[in-house]
Amino acid sequence: MFRHALPEALVAEHGNRMVTKPSIALAYHTIVAWRNFAIWAADRSITALPDVTAADMADYVRPLVQRGLARDTVKGTLVALARLHYYGDRHLPSEHHLTAPPWLTDGVDDYLPAGGAGGENNTDAVSPDTMGPLLIWALRFVEDFADDILTAFTEAQQLRTATHARTRTGPVNTEAFPKIEAYLEDLLHRGQPMPSRSRNGGRERTLPSLFLAAVTSTRISQALIVLQRPRWTAAAAANPGPCRLSTPVTATIAGTPWQRGFDFYSIDALHRHLVTACFVVIAYLTGMRPAEVLALRSGCCPQPEGVSAEAGPQRFLINGKVFKNARDDDGVHLSAGLDRDTPWVAIPAVVRAIRVMERIVGERDLLFRLDSPVLQRDHGPERSLTHKTVAHRIELLISWVNDCAKAAGRPAEMIPPDPDGAIGISRFRRTLAWHIARRPGGLVALAVQYGHLRTIVSEGYYSRSRDGIHKLIDIETARDIAGRLSDLNEAIDNNEGISGPAARRLIDATNHAHHRFGGIIATHRQARALLDDPGLTVFENQEAFLLCNYDRDKALCHPGRVKNDTPSLDRCQPRCANIARTDQHAARMLQHAAQLHAQADSAATPTPLADRLRSEAAALTDRAQHHRNNRTTGRTPS
DSSP states (O other), X not given: XXXXXXXXXXXXXXXXXXXXXXXXXXXXXXXXXXXXXXXXXXXXXXXXXXXXXXXXXXXXXXXXXXXXXXXXXXXXXXXXXXHHHHHHHHHSOGGGOOOOOTHHHHOGGGGSOOOOSOGXXXXXXXXXXXXXXXXXXXXXXXXXXXXXXXXXXXXXXXXXXXXXXXXXXXXXXXXXXXXXXXXXXXXXXXTOOEEOXXXXXXXXXXXXXXXXXXXXXOOHHHHHHHHTSHHHHHHHHHSEEOOBOSOOOOOEETTEESOSOOBTTTHXXXXXXXXXXXXXXXXXXXXXXXXXXHTOBTTSSXXXXXXXXXXXXXXXXXXXXXXXXXXXXXXXXXTTOEEOSSOEEEOHHHHHHXXXXXXXXXXXXXXXXXSOTTTOOOOSSOOBOOHHHHHHHHHHHHHHHHHHHHHTTXXXXXXXXXXXXXXXXXXXXXXXXXXXXXXXXXXXXXXXXXXXXXXXXXXXXXXXXXXXXXXXXXXXXXXXXXXXXXXXHHXXXXXXXXXXXTHHHHHHHHHHXXXXXXXXXXXXXXXHHHHTOTTTXXXXXTTTTEEEEOOTTTOOSSGGGOOOSSOOGGGOOTTOTTEEEEHHHHHHHHHHHHHHHHHHTSTTSOHXXXXXXXXXXXXXXXXXXXXXXXXXXXXXXX
16 A cells, blocks of 8 residues: 555546545555455455455445445545555455445445535535624734733733742842832722732632732742731732733723733733634635644745835735645645645735734744743644634633623624534635625625625635635635525516516526526536526625626626626626616615605705705616516516
């Protein structure tokens, strides 16, 4: 298995589950599969490989499916037996040949559990109600809170370092006890709370000897002796308070400081939340896979050379590694990955997140290194945070945000739980594709962000030879279109009216899509088949109350007649031949016109603005009436 590589032609037939030479891990799982099959065959008195028939192998696989094993698990067994057949056929004597498994001729799908495209295509996207607030808070940490957190964290680190050094090797300070007593007496005299530390989830408070030694420049043991005196134990129990650092709070939320101050013992948690927020911003707004984000290194996003800020927007590139299908010349998977041949294109928010992480790790290589700056311990070989650790920290970040929003009386800014469970880290990539493809309304800033990302992704991923996020975007776009066509097909069957230059094309598209896709898109091939058919690409512009049956050759939304795969819905032209409207659009236009009239009639509305509102309402009413006068119903024109 290690000395003889399989032919590339055979490997290509099995996708990424078959390689010319296996890694150690894959070899182990292959041998286990062989052993399990041998035990099964021996129990049936089959003692030689040539005695195994294709029917026997089918009988072996069938119970695996019935047991409910995962699709990939069963497929691993099929590939392992196919490998055994290939090795015997090419490198073993005839008495050790295994006949060709039936799935090599019948196809593997007939021997696998039912399932869709698998992998990312079946990953649930994070709900927009959850992802929107999470992204907003992550951006707040990166863009607003980072300076405060890093300054306070540095102060706490310096206090710790100096105190531990003084405790270990510093001279004995004979004035320490009076100095500590004077500090506590001053707090008591001014009615200030006694510094204390929260333990056991906030259920109890303990006296902070390290902090007290730090702020009084004494030893930890000396501070501990003073704090154990009944006077100060009673004072701390009666009026406990935080261990405030001197770092001021400069960032705000809606004009209010985002923190009352920074606690010596809580700043570490805020620092971890900042690192987590950077991960969320980078992972979500680039579409990188989790392993690719965790492998990023300091200096991965250099400043563009020879481009001044006055010359226009700068294009930042992120250099990193790719792990999916990373194999050497012998087909062995490279666990360390390969340098990506084409960098990612980064938007400003991602660049800021990388810069924050570079400030945290300094000259060290990995941005998300396992040994945090809090511990400063040597973990041996360089390692990044694990997927499980990052996923757990995302949940901790969400809990902190919700506690913060609740305490500030801003429940609308809480992050609601996702209906499909924990967010994890593998769902960001699918969620980004979902948002780019569908761009739900609501927050203008996020809608603009997603629109910009579609351009960046198109420029940065479509040109790459390796598999990119564009496939996920294709699938999400196609699923959105297929769902819309399915709904329209049902509405037309219920006499929904259609009007506009593209009305007839739209009616034909719903019928064609219904018979061809049935509203279901499971693979990238199906997605491209739909997107490449100009008769089926139907998008909705809710702001303009219309549908776009997009034909690139007829579209007026792209300046210079640039041919794009999708329309620019923010530039819809009334004279475009791709436009169609339904009865529902007409009803919403009349409803919106009534709202504009009500706003125009308000005494608080200035006359010029009221005139414009009435003019817009009249235009909407005219379009709705035009729809009613020209609507088509059913499968044939009325």
